[in-house]
Amino acid sequence: MRNIIHPRPNPIVAAMYTLRDMDVDVIVEHGPAGCSFMASRPLEDADVRVVTSGMRDNDLVFGGEEPLINTLKQVEEKFHPKTVAVVGTCASMIIGEDMAKSIKRAGIDANVFPVDCHGCMGDNTRGAIKALEAGRDAGIIDPEECDRQISLMKAATRLEKNVGMASKDYIQPAVSPTKMHVCRRIVDTLSSGGRVAVVMDAKKELAFRFADMFEAVDRARRKLGGETMFIANMDPEKGLPRIRNYCAEIKADLDSHGVTLDRVIGGLDEYSIVGEDMRAAIDEFHPDLTIILGICHAVPGYGKDDILITDQPRQLANYLNQGCQWAVGEISSHTMVMGAHSIVPLETADTLREMLE
Numbered sequence: 072m073r074n075i076i077h078p079r080p081n082p083i084v085a086a087m088y089t090l091r092d093m094d095v096d097v098i099v100e101h102g103p104a105g106c107s108f109m110a111s112r113p114l115e116d117a118d119v120r121v122v123t124s125g126m127r128d129n130d131l132v133f134g135g136e137e138p139l140i141n142t143l144k145q146v147e148e149k150f151h152p153k154t155v156a157v158v159g160t161c162a163s164m165i166i167g168e169d170m171a172k173s174i175k176r177a178g179i180d181a182n183v184f185p186v187d188c189h190g191c192m193g194d195n196t197r198g199a200i201k202a203l204e205a206g207r208d209a210g211i212i213d214p215e216e217c218d219r220q221i222s223l224m225k226a227a228t229r230l231e232k233n234v235g236m237a238s239k240d241y242i243q244p245a246v247s248p249t250k251m252h253v254c255r256r257i258v259d260t261l262s263s264g265g266r267v268a269v270v271m272d273a274k275k276e277l278a279f280r281f282a283d284m285f286e287a288v289d290r291a292r293r294k295l296g297g298e299t300m301f302i303a304n305m306d307p308e309k310g311l312p313r314i315r316n317y318c319a320e321i322k323a324d325l326d327s328h329g330v331t332l333d334r335v336i337g338g339l340d341e342y343s344i345v346g347e348d349m350r351a352a353i354d355e356f357h358p359d360l361t362i363i364l365g366i367c368h369a370v371p372g373y374g375k376d377d378i379l380i381t382d383q384p385r386q387l388a389n390y391l392n393q394g395c396q397w398a399v400g401e402i403s404s405h406t407m408v409m410g411a412h413s414i415v416p417l418e419t420a421d422t423l424r425e426m427l428e
Contacts, residue, residue, distance in 0.1 A: 073240045074240060075237055075239075075240050075241075076240055076241050077236075077240075077241050077242055077243075077385060079195065079236070079237065080195035081107065081110075081190050081195055081198070082188050082189065082190060082192040082193070082194070082195050082196075082197050082198025082199075082201070083100070083106070083107050083158060083159075083160055083161075083188055083189065083190050083198055084107050084110040084195070084198070085195040085196060085197075085198040085199040085202075086158050086186050086188045086198035086199060086201055086202040087100075087107065087110065087111070087114060087121070087158060087202075088110075088114070088199070089198075089199040089202040089203060089206075089220075089311075090119075090156045090158070090186070090202050090206070091114055091117055091119045091313065092275070092310075092311040092312075092313045092314055092340075093202075093206050093211050093212055093311055093312070093313075094154075094311075094312050094313055095119065095154045095155070095156045095206075095211070096119070096120065096150065096152035096153055096154050096155065096181075097119070097120040097121075097122065097146050097150055097152045097154070097155045097156075098114070098119060098120070098121045098122075098155075098156050098158055099122055099123070099124060099139070099142055099143065099146060099155060099156070099157045099158065100121065100122070100123040100124070100158050100160055101123075101124045101126070101135060101139050101157055101158065101159055101160060101162075101163040101168060101170055102123060102124065102126050102159075102160030102161065102162040102163050103123065103125065103126050103127075103160070103162055104123050104125045106123060106160045106161075106162070107160075113405070113406055113409040113410075114409070116409040116410035117276075117409050117410045118410065120146075120150055120152070122142060122145075122146060123142070124138040124139045124141075124142045124163075125138060125142070126138055126162050126163065130162075131162060131166055134166065134168065135162075135163055135166075135168055136168070136169075136172070136173045136176070139157065139168075139170065139173040139174075139177070140173050140176055140177045143155065143157075143173075143174065143177035143179050143183065144177060144179060146179070147179040147180060147181060152181050153181055153182060154181060154182045154183075154209075154211065155179070155181050155182070155183040155184075156183075156184060156185075156186055156202070156205065156206075157170050157173075157174060157183065157184070157185045157186065158185075158186045158188065158202075159185070159186060159187050159188050159189055160189060160190070161189045161190045161191060163189075164187065164188070164189035165189070170185035170187070171185050182209055182210070182211075184205050184206070184208065184209035184211075185205065186198075186201050186202050186205045187201060187205075188201040188202070194228050196224040196225070196227060196228045199220075199224050200221050200224050203217050203220050203221055203224075204217065204221075212311065216311070220311070220340065223340055223341060223343060223344065226343040226344050227342070227343040229343075230343045230366075230368070230369055234368045235366075235368055235386065235389070236383065236385050236386055236389065238389075239389070242385040242386075242388050242389055242392075243385075243388055244384035244385050244387075244388060245384055245385075245387040245388035245391055245400065246384075246400075247384075247387060247399050247400030247401075247402060248398075248399055249399075250399055250418055250419045250422040250423075251422060251426075252397075253378045253397050253399055253419065254419065254422045254423040254426050255426070256360065256378065256397070257288065257291060257360065257362070257378070257423060258291065258295065258423070258426055258427075260297065260359050260360040261291050261292055261295040261296060261297035261299075262295045262296065262297070263297070264296055264297055264298075265297050265298075265358075265359035265360060266297065266298045266299070266300070266356060266357065266358040266359050266360070267288060267292075267297060267298070267299050267300075267358060267359070267360045267361075267362065268299070268300045268302065268353050268356050268358035268360070268361045268362065269284055269285055269288050269299065269300070269301050269302070269362045269364070270302045270303075270349055270352075270353060270361065270362065270363045270364065270370060271284070271285070271302070271303040271304065271305075271363075271364045271365055272303075272304055272342050272345060272346065272349060272363065272364070272365045272366050272367070272369050272370055273303070273304065273339060273342060273364065273365035273366070274339070274342050274365060274366055275314055275317065275339050275340060276317060276405075276408045276409065276411065277365060277382060277404055277405065277408060278303070278304075278305065278317060278318075278321055278339055278365070279317065279320075279321060279408040279411040279413070279414055279415050280382070280401065280404045280407060280408050280414070280415045280416075280417050281364040281365050281380065281401075281404075281417065282303070282305075282321050282324075282325065282414050283414050283415065283416055283417035283420040284362065284364055284380070284417055284419060284420045285301050285303075285325060285330050285332070286325065286328050286330050286414070286420065287417075287419075287420035287421075287423040287424050288301075288362070288420075288423070289301075289328070289329075289330045290423075290424060290427060291423060291427055294427055295427075300333045300334070300352075300353075300356045300358065301330070301331070301332045301333050301334070302332070302333065302334045302335075302336060302349055302352050302353070303332050303334075303335060303336070304335075304336055304337040304338060304339055304341055304342055304345050304349075305318045305321060305322065305332065305335050305338070305339060306318065306335050306336075306337055306338040306341075307319050307322070307338075308338075309337065309338030309339075309340065309341065310338040310339055310340040310341075311340070314338065314339050314340050315338070317339055318338070318339060320412050320413060321413075321414060324413045324414045325414070334352050336348045336349055336352065342365065342366045342369055343366070343369055345369070346369040346370045346371050347371060349370050350370055350371050350372050353370075360376075360377075360378065361373075361376075361377045361378070362377070362378040362380065363377055363378070363379050363380070364380045364381075365380075365381070365382075366381075367379040367380070367381055367386075367390065367398075368386070368389075368390075373395075374395070375393075375394045375395050375396065375397075376397070377395070377397060378397040378398075378399075379395055379397065379398040379399070380398075380399055380400075380401060380417075380419055381398070381399075381400055381401070382400065382401050382402065382403075382404035382405060383400070383402075384400055384402055387399070387400040387402075399419060401417055401418055401419065404417075
C-alpha cells in the first residue's frame with residue numbers, strides 16, 4: 072500500500088477543534104510548549120483558551136504528572152473555567168501518562184476531562200472521535216449527538232479517501248488562477264437571462280467566508296437579470312452548539328442584505344453526507360451555470376463546466392488536474408474566519424462586485 076506523503080491534518084488538532092465546537096472553555100495540551108502551535112493560536116481568536124503543560128526532556132523520563140497538575144491549578148487561577156479538556160499529545164501518550172489521575176490530584180473546581188489522543192493515530196478524524204467520546208463521558212454532549220457526530224466523522228474520512236486529498240499519495244499545492252475569468256462568466260450568464268445555481272457545501276466556520284458569494288451573485292442578478300438558486304448546508308437545528316450558532320449569525324447577515332436561501336440542506340457538520348440531496352436540487356433547477364463552494368467534491372456530478380471555489384491549495388490542484396478549468400482558490404480562509412460572527416469578504420465575491428460597478 073502506498074502512503075500518503077503530503078502533510079495531512081493532525082488528530083490532536085482535530086480533537087481541539089471538536090472541543091471548541093463543544094464550547095469547552097480551556098484546552099490544556101499535555102505536551103511540549105510548541106505542540107500544535109500554529110493551530111492553537113487561531114483557536115484563541117475563537118474565545119477558547121489554549122495552554123500547554125510545557126513538558127521538558129526530564130518529563131519524558133520521570134513523567135509529566137507534576138507539570139500537568141501545576142498547569143491545571145494555574146488555569147483555575149487565571150481563567151476560572153467551567154470546563155477544561157486535557158488533550159494528550161505524542162509526548163505524553165508515548166510514555167503512558169495517566170491524565171485522569173493527574174486531573175483528580177489537581178482537584179480544581181471545574182469539569183475537567185482527559186482526551187486520550189496523539190499525532191500517530193492515523194486519520195485526523197480519530198482525534199475528533201476521541202474528543203466526542205470524552206465530551207459524552209463528561210456530560211458535555213448527549214450520547215445521541217455523540218453517535219451522530221461520530222458517524223459524520225467516518226463519512227468525512229470516506230469522502231476524502233475516495234475523491235479528496237487523501238485519495239492520492241502526493242498532491243502539489245496549486246496557485247489559484249485569478250478570479251476575473253470566473254466572474255466574467257457569471258456576468259455573461261446572468262446578462263443573457265441565464266440561470267445560476269450557487270451551492271455552498273461548507274465545513275463549519277468556513278461558511279462565514281463562502282456565504283459571501285450569495286450576496287454578490289444576488290446583487291448581480293438584481294442588476295443584470297437572469298435567475299438564481301441559492302442552496303446551503305445551514306440548518307440551525309443540527310450540530311454542536313457553536314456550529315448551530317454559526318448558521319444563525321450567517322443567516323442574520325444575509326437577511327440584512329435581503330438575501331434568502333432557496334434551499335437549506337443539512338447542517339454545517341453534514342458536508343460529507345448532503346451532496347446527493349444538493350445534486351438533486353441543482354438538477355431540478357436546470358442551471359446554465361453552477362457555482363459550488365467549500366467541499367466541492369462532496370457534490371456528486373461536479374464537472375469541468377462548473378465554477379469550483381475551495382480554500383485548500385492541494386484540493387485546488389486536485390480539481391485543476393481533473394480538467395476543472397473554472398476552479399479557483401480562496402487560500403488562507405481558515406485563519407480569516409476564526410472568531411468571526413458575521414460574513415467575511417470572499418475575494419471572488421469582491422471581484423464580482425467590482426465588475427458590477
